[in-house]
Amino acid sequence: MSEIDTVERALILTCLNCQQRNRVVYERSGDPFRCSKCQTPLSLVGEPIEIPSEVVFNALTQRSALPVLMDFRRLGVVLTR
Secondary structure, three states, X not given: OEEEEEOOXXXXXXXXXXXXXXXXXXXXXXXXXXOOOOOOEEOOOOOEEOOOOHHHHHHHHHXXXXXXXXEOOOOEEEEOO
């Protein structure tokens, strides 16, 4: 599990085990990855992500390795497999 933030070029995942912030570029969002500090597996799939701006939304939807599902009721996106 992790908390997810977004920036223009990547997703920032905060490991809930050690609080380390891990950056995952959108193009590698489909790859399995672990926390760089404690090696806990981190996951993006199925977790809602709040998108702070149109620039981040465009970058995510154009470059994500995973399909992006837009939830207009919550105004967020969910990465799916």
